[in-house]
Amino acid sequence: PPKRFQDTSESVWVEYVALALKHKPKVNLGQGFPDYAPPHYVTEALSEVSHGNHLLNQYTRGFGHPRLVQAIAKLYSHLIGREINPNTEVLVTVGAYQSLYSAITGHVDDGDEVIIIEPFYDCYYDQIKSAGGVVRSIALKPTKSGVLSAADWKLDPVEFEKLFNEKTKAIILNTPHNPLGKVFKLDELEMIADLCKKWNVLVISDEVYEHMVFEPAKHIRINTLPGMWERTITIGSAGKTFSVTGWKLGWSYGPANLLRNLQLVHQNAVYTCATPLQEATAMAFEFELTRLNSSESFFKSLAVELTDKRDYMAKFLTETGFQVTLPEAGYFMIADWSHNADKVDLSSESDEFKDYRFTKWMTKNISLQGIPPSAFYTKPNKHLGENYIRFCYIKNDETLHDAAKILKDWY
Numbered sequence: 001p002p003k004r005f006q007d008t009s010e011s012v013w014v015e016y017v018a019l020a021l022k023h024k025p026k027v028n029l030g031q032g033f034p035d036y037a038p039p040h041y042v043t044e045a046l047s048e049v050s051h052g053n054h055l056l057n058q059y060t061r062g063f064g065h066p067r068l069v070q071a072i073a074k075l076y077s078h079l080i081g082r083e084i085n086p087n088t089e090v091l092v093t094v095g096a097y098q099s100l101y102s103a104i105t106g107h108v109d110d111g112d113e114v115i116i117i118e119p120f121y122d123c124y125y126d127q128i129k130s131a132g133g134v135v136r137s138i139a140l141k142p143t144k145s146g147v148l149s150a151a152d153w154k155l156d157p158v159e160f161e162k163l164f165n166e167k168t169k170a171i172i173l174n175t176p177h178n179p180l181g182k183v184f185k186l187d188e189l190e191m192i193a194d195l196c197k198k199w200n201v202l203v204i205s206d207e208v209y210e211h212m213v214f215e216p217a218k219h220i221r222i223n224t225l226p227g228m229w230e231r232t233i234t235i236g237s238a239g240k241t242f243s244v245t246g247w248k249l250g251w252s253y254g255p256a257n258l259l260r261n262l263q264l265v266h267q268n269a270v271y272t273c274a275t276p277l278q279e280a281t282a283m284a285f286e287f288e289l290t291r292l293n294s295s296e297s298f299f300k301s302l303a304v305e306l307t308d309k310r311d312y313m314a315k316f317l318t319e320t321g322f323q324v325t326l327p328e329a330g331y332f333m334i335a336d337w338s339h340n341a342d343k344v345d346l347s348s349e350s351d352e353f354k355d356y357r358f359t360k361w362m363t364k365n366i367s368l369q370g371i372p373p374s375a376f377y378t379k380p381n382k383h384l385g386e387n388y389i390r391f392c393y394i395k396n397d398e399t400l401h402d403a404a405k406i407l408k409d410w411y
């Protein structure tokens with residue numbers, strides 16, 4: 001491969017999706033996706049589209065299908081209290097992945113420094129490197145022991161400030177956070193925002209779990225803080241928002257001058273995304289816009305449903321010797337498995353990091369799959385993830401019961 005990809009190896013997703021295909025674990029709580037149907041009206045919209053106006057099977061506007069960019073602009077104008085221009089301030093992409101890629105590739109030049117917060121969604125690292133950027137990172141750390149909430153994982157403000165300098169181009173923020181389920185609080189966001197303003201730094205804010213936030217946590221969009229709209233690109237995902245991860249449709253929104261650079265990458269990489277998926281996503285947004293604050297809102301009902309699933313998982317993991325960090329949002333939970341280390345013989349696995357050995361052992365020996373969190377750390381910090389495993393809980397109750405049973409039989 002060219003030099004800019006020489007540091008890149010197979011991602012945890014490539015490896016663990018292959019692992020699941022090979023061993024067919026009875027319960028797969030690895031890669032994040034629901035194992036139950038999306039809302040009926042969402043799939044209904046797609047089938048209506050494919051049988052309706054035949055032109056919806058043809059190319060549409062490159063930077064986003066008109067009906068969809070209008071719906072996205074309308075929703076976020078409401079949520080952030082600022083009028084968003086659908087044509088210049090929104091870009092529709094192939095999943096949040098391609099928004100991240102376009103934001104990073106469109107803004108990061110050779111030698112520019114980009115700050116990421118560990119654990120981080122793994123592709124940030126490789127995307128920064130392939131753009132020629134230099135990764136600077138800092139780890140969130142639990143600030144107490146025993147029973148933990150994701151809110152207890154914090155940045156050290158002194159260490160954090162030291163990362164900023166005149167070469168800092170951007171920071172990637174992820175709130176709600178994968179894999180911790182942390183929702184950054186106002187004071188945390190203000191600390192980040194103040195440093196970004198001081199050093200003239202761009203914020204790429206990955207908010208794909210924005211609607212799955214559990215009471216009493218509140219999602220705050222950093223682009224709503226004073227002076228931050230001007231320097232923030234915010235990223236969302238239809239896959240996460242409507243439980244249709246296979247649609248791989250996402251978006252970025254932010255000021256036109258910043259979005260312009262993403263559009264340049266996009267026009268040369270894919271030019272335009274699938275029209276039927278965009279039309280159906282627009283229909284889904286339009287419907288949700290009519291019931292945003294009611295209890296019927298899918299965004300609200302999904303968060304309630306996930307709160308129960310989270311609590312159920314936290315209970316069975318705790319009962320089987322894991323120490324969980326209770327998420328405030330999203331659909332992942334990390335759990336410390338080190339107290340169960342004496343119950344496994346990992347000598348048959350050869351991976352460098354213990355969490356890889358443990359998760360592979362689990363898939364092969366007790367037919368339950370999770371994800372090794374060291375994948376979400378830079379090399380010098382991978383040891384910080386080694387005692388953990390990440391489980392996904394946006395699953396049927398029966399699936400979660402099966403997982404509980406597997407662990408109880410083993411424990």
Ligand code: PMP
Pocket residue numbers: 094095096097098121174178206208236237238239240245248249250
């Ligand atoms: N960011 C985060 C934090 C994620 O967890 C994911 C996984 N869905 C993505 C981005 C990518 O989203 P998409 O599937 O829309 O590309």
Ligand code: GLN
Pocket residue numbers: 013030031032033178
């Ligand atoms: N975001 C999902 C996860 O974290 C899916 C990852 C992927 O497909 N690359 O599990």
